[in-house]
Amino acid sequence: MKYLVLLLVIGVAVALWSSQRRRQAPAAQRRPAAPPSPQDMVACAHCGVHLPRSDALLLGNHSFCCEEHRRLGARS
Incomplete structure (x- = not known):
């Protein structure tokens, strides 16, 4: 049982x-899951690496990829 x-x-x-x-x-x-919407890309004013605008650090009209490059400033 x-x-x-x-x-x-x-x-x-x-x-x-x-x-x-x-x-x-x-x-x-x-x-199906919707694909993520495209983001605007910007180039780092110091090294030229492209990254999403939402991840960039801004200083005036320039975008930077990291705090060190923002501190060093834009290359001419």
Whole structure:
């Protein structure tokens, strides 16, 4: 009798797990993630490395890739 109850509990657990999995899989396939929107790129005024405007450090009209390059200033 113990084994019958154990088998029944395992069967119910597997059935619940597989139904949850089936329910979640189609939803993920229907709505693909939107690609990230493009960002404006700027060049570091010191070394010329391009980076997103949101990551750049600004000083006046110049953009820099790091604090050290901002401290050193723009190259002519």
